[in-house]
Amino acid sequence: MCGITGIYHLQTAKPVNEARVRAMADAIAHRGPDGDGVWTAPGVGFGHRRLSIIDLAGGAQPMASEDGQAVIIFNGEIYNFLDVRAELVALGHHFHSHSDTEAILQAWQRWGPDCLSRLNGMFAFAIHDARRNCLFLARDRLGVKPLFYAELSDGSVIFGSELKALLAHPLLRRTPDFSAIDDYLGLGYVPDDASIVAGVKKLPAGHSLLLQRGHPLPRPAQWWDVSFADRERGSEAALEDALIEKMRAAVTSRMIADVPLGAFLSGGVDSSAVVALMAEASTQAVKTCSIGFDHPDFDESRYAAQVAARFATDHRTRIVSADDYGLIDTLVHAFDEPFADASALPTYRVSELARQTVTVALSGDGADEAFAGYRRLTFFNAEERVRRLLPLSVRSGIFGTLGRVYPKLDWAPQMLRAKTTFQGLGRSSEEAYADAVGVTARPLRQRIYSDRARRDLQGHRAEDRYIAAMRAAPARDGLDRAQYADLKIWLPGDILTKVDRTSMAVSLEAREPLLDYRLIEFGARLPVSMRARGSTGKWLMKQAMRRYLPDDILFRKKMGFSTPISAWFRGPLAAEAQRIARGSALGETGWFDGKALDTIVTEHQSGRVDHGRLLWQLMMLDRSLSNLFGVSA
Known part of the structure; x- marks a missing residue:
């Protein structure tokens, strides 16, 4: 590397x-x-x-x-x-x-x-x-x-x-480039075409x-593209065997190195699968590392320890504070462009921990994109069944109206939070998924922009690249198109950027065996039911890995690296939130409405509305603008 x-x-x-x-x-x-x-x-x-x-x-x-x-x-x-x-x-x-x-x-x-x-x-x-x-x-x-x-x-x-x-x-x-700023606010990162x-x-x-x-x-x-237009044939057992063989080949090929090698282990399905196959191929204990948090709502270390014990790995864990916002300036320097995925903080910490004993670490990134592991993909797949039953002209009237009048109940149980579902069903597949994968919706972006910003955008929308990618996808099904767009936009723009910058910041090489192109192409050919079944994503992969991993690892609720950013802006970063509205580099650009920003901060800190993700985006953008262009950007 x-x-x-x-x-x-x-x-x-x-x-x-x-x-x-x-x-x-x-x-x-x-x-x-x-x-x-x-x-x-x-x-x-x-x-x-x-x-x-x-x-x-x-x-x-x-x-x-x-x-x-x-x-x-x-x-x-x-x-x-x-x-x-x-x-x-x-x-x-x-x-x-x-x-x-x-x-x-x-x-x-x-x-x-x-x-x-x-x-x-x-x-x-x-x-x-x-x-x-x-x-x-x-x-x-x-x-x-x-x-x-x-x-x-x-x-x-x-x-x-x-x-x-x-x-x-x-x-x-x-x-x-302000259009790239709109992309960043819409998606959470500056995508690869900007x-x-x-x-x-x-x-x-x-x-x-x-x-x-x-x-x-x-x-x-x-010179390369992935196609979702064809389908694999064979029994479920045969497809499981084929998948395991491709995963095994991908993992073992990435274990070649003339320096110490290990793996990230979160205790989730993907990293656990990689560690299982590494342990199978290795004559020595695999070196694994994980990050735990001092707050139980964000801590997965017990699951990582369970997998480490199962495969007798040489395991190391570091417990870090969930309030690890001291890394912000380090990340701003590492990424250059603004990057709002807050999981970059723990990813940096686990890379830092790994680098103490190894020079190369295998990660589990890629399976969610290849095999439909994200919850948004299983939701979208379920919505697609409704869209196929009713034409858009009918859906937009029924569900569009429900989406407008139904209250936004972020605090309520999942089954009662139907507003976004109604809104999605009232739109085309492409529009609905572009909204689902986004971070700050266009109406909220428009609310904080100045008149100059709206003019400078000239109709540009961050969501349009997702819509275009889905419509151009070599695919058969809505889920195919959504996954294709994720592989082309989300994967390089967010996931791979995060892993590359955080690992290389500490001089660690990260390898992604689940992104072996033969595995990606195999996943794209799987029938939809082998990728998403009900609310279960990565369905075939989870079935295949039952020979290695217990069900409480394979089928537990996905957590991922999380951070309590909403609480930060009502606590230790409250002054930072106030600075965003008054006196930050954002105001120097002329692209943001200071009064609108002040209202956003007030709404969040009063607890009336959760604007945590938007405030995190604005803070990271402010720091990046200052780093790249000076305060008079």
């Missing part, structure tokens, strides 16, 4: 300032504390920070091909690199290291851009090929590893693993970019 950055002159091969490349690489030194390297040639410069995982002695980067014509910098891991290497050796190639980096480089020289389909892993890499006179950038299928890029006024393109690498270049203008810094782009997951000197900057080309 590493950090990469570079400069490429598109029109003429102007000299590249080596010190500038080094400064960009040093900005992401936390991603690679074990080594660094800079390489320049006419019109191009590469910087690299290395976290040594495979071939500790021979994998230094930037790495040049034997003939010197191609140079690579690479962030990530290729889990099947030995297979790729063997294929290349059979074709007459000779290797000088045992690293996966060299396998990519020689695969590029043999197959060009088509090499991507042979790679199974998480990666973002750049290859400069003097013979082809090009720069090739590529990102893995699901977007586990990030890659930012921007075109500058001097005709160069800069790129890097994190936004802070680009910000180290003096020609990058720091101008905020950036809070105007002009900066992110290479989308499963895409590549081929830059050729003398040509304008092209659009990224998609």
Whole structure:
């Protein structure tokens, strides 16, 4: 795992300032504390920070091909690199290291851009090929590893693993993009097709970019997509066996490392499944770690301890305060762009704990997206049955009216909180799911915006990307379309960003076996009833894992990492909430209505309305704006 950055002159091969490349690489030194390297040639410069995982002695980067014509910098891991290497050796190639980096480089020289389909892993890499006179950038299928890029006024393109690498270049203008702020408030993160810094782009997951000197900057080309259009055939038992075999292969392939390796263990289904399969494959006790909270409503450590005992792991637990808001500034620096998923706090803490004993940790991320594990997906699937029975014209009249008049009963038992269900049934599938997956609904966003902000948006809505993704999905069913959109938007924008930034902030490599693309493709082909059945998501996975895990782990209510943010803004962060309304960087932008913000704070602190999530979003946005642009953003 590493950090990469570079400069490429598109029109003429102007000299590249080596010190500038080094400064960009040093900005992401936390991603690679074990080594660094800079390489320049006419019109191009590469910087690299290395976290040594495979071939500790021979994998230094930037790495040049034997003939010197191609140079690579690479962030990530290729889990099947030995297979790729063997294929290349059979074709007459000779290797000088045992690293996966060299396998990519020689695969590029043999197959060009088509090499991507042979790679199974998480990666973002750049290859400069003097013979082809090009720069090739590529990102893995699901977007586990990030890659930012921007075109500058001097005709160069800069790129890097994190936004802070680009910000180290003096020609990058720091101008905020308000449409990205609306995306952030709507979704809780700045999605992969946007950036809070105007002009900066992110290479989308499963895409590549081929830059050729003398040509304008092209659009990224998609090299992989997942299809929900086909269905697996076979008995339930046969599908269970197939699923377990694919999970086993994904886990064991990610256990290859030349450094200490372990796993995150929350005690939930996904991390427990990964640990079970690691224990099965390992001759030694698996190193596991978990975070517990000093508040019982947020603590899952007893479940993690139960799984650790079951598989005799070398388990470590740290109890942290549920009021762990002291990490806020650390997270703002780690993420650069505003990020409102408060589970980033415990994710940082568990990464910090893991790094004390291991350099690589396997996580359980990905199964909820692949196998419909989120509660919002099972709710949506149930609503879809109603939508299929009644046309939209009928539903909008009946349920739209009920949604408007039914009170919002956040305090009531789940069965009585029907307002959002009525509202969803009165809309199209796409509109309903876009609202369900969002954080701050558009009417509330519009309430806090200034007149200028509403003009500047020019009709832009954060929800529209979800609607578009669902309508374009290669799919058969509403659940298919919702999962497809989650894989394309939520997964890279929220889940993978969270894990990458928090783990790399402490120089830990996190691997996600449940995001093996073969597993994702298998999940997309499963019949809907094998993914969601009633209120149970990940149905086939839970049935299959009964051979390893007890029902009280598999079928307990999903908790996840939670934090008491609503209480914080009525207690220790009450002054912070007041500052949001008066005197924060938000007011300097001219995009927010100060009186509306003051009302939001007053409503929350009086207990009349719970605006905890919105206040958390606004606080993180305020800190990010100050960090990126200064208070006069």
